[in-house]
Amino acid sequence: MNTLLLERIAAARSIALFGHVRPDGDCVGSTLALYNYIRSTAPEKRVSICLEQPMAKFAYLEGFQDIVTDPAQGIHAELAIALDVSDHGRLGDFAALFDAAKRSLNIDHHVTNPHFAMETICEPERSSTCELLYTLLPEQEISREIAACLYTGIITDTGVFKYSQTSAETMRIAGVLMETGIPFGDMIDVAYYRKTFVQNRILGRALTKAVSVLDGRLIYAVITLEDKAEYGASSMDLDGIAEQLRLTEGVECSVLCGETEPGEFKLSMRSYEKVNVSEIAACFGGGGHIRAAGCTVRMPAEEIMRAVTEKIRGQLLC
Secondary structure (H helix, E strand, O other): OOOHHHHHHHHOOEEEEEOOOOOOHHHHHHHHHHHHHHHHHOOOOEEEEEOOOOOHHHOOOOOHHHOEOOHHHOOOOOEEEEEOOOOHHHHHHHHHHHHHOOEEEEEEOOOOOOOOOOEEEEOOOOOOHHHHHHHHOOHHHOOHHHHHHHHHHHHHHOOOOOOOOOOHHHHHHHHHHHOOOOOHHHHHHHHHHOOOHHHHHHHHHHHHHOEEEOOOOEEEEEEOHHHHHHHOOOHHHHOOHHHHHHOOOOOOEEEEEEEEEOOEEEEEEEEOOOOOHHHHHHHOOOEEOOOEEEEEEEOOHHHHHHHHHHHHHHHHHO
8 A cells, every 4th residue: 555645644734635627526526535534534634625616516525515716715735735637737726826835746547647746646547536545545444425525536537437447446446435335326327427407408519519520430529608608508517528429329539629718629538449539638738548638729629620630530540
């Protein structure tokens, strides 16, 4: 067992936990799991959790109401721990607070992680940061509340155990977490499958705008600010669309190109066996996993998709 995390927690009087911009289930789950662990095992320590406002569907997790969403609150800590953060830029507006800490640690599972913190625990073979975090905590200290957080991260980052990073060890850990009595079935519905009315409508918009190229092996959709405004959708409401596009018969790779501000687009890419989307994302300053990656690009959507299509074409021809 790697004891670095426990050693750093033991040595610090104040700790701040950070995640990435637009926090997903693995980000929210891992930060809240560690938050609850520190509160239960070291109540004398001051611990804060700093994230952009997560999706309300994760409100069932213990400690959700304690998340600090405003960097202006000026959280200061001796130890800063980033979880599920693949590079420094993904800290967003909380980067300055992270950098101000005397010591920093990054716990992550992205293959593209550049080890931006003072110390890093990164295991790309793990299905999720929550799976990795489980191995860093004493099993006897994992309460039902902590288990719920870890299980949430695992199911969301594995697509409910179907993505290629899912291993026998992933399933073993999930089984241990289930034995704590968490309502795993309800959690899967809420965290992964359930959509709001707005999310279903913007998904429908993406499906109607989808474009099939490269003999049906690539499918992509562009969602503009106008589309989002028409349906009252936010960037978070686009979550899951790239995966839905990927499920189209004959598709090897899918891309959702969502406009975040005028002229700026966030790309979410998913693939099966032949396309390494983390390699493509890295070309645009992004990163992620071989089968799931993303980046943010400032150029017209048509130019973005033309460039991405050519890179995907090149990989498919190899």
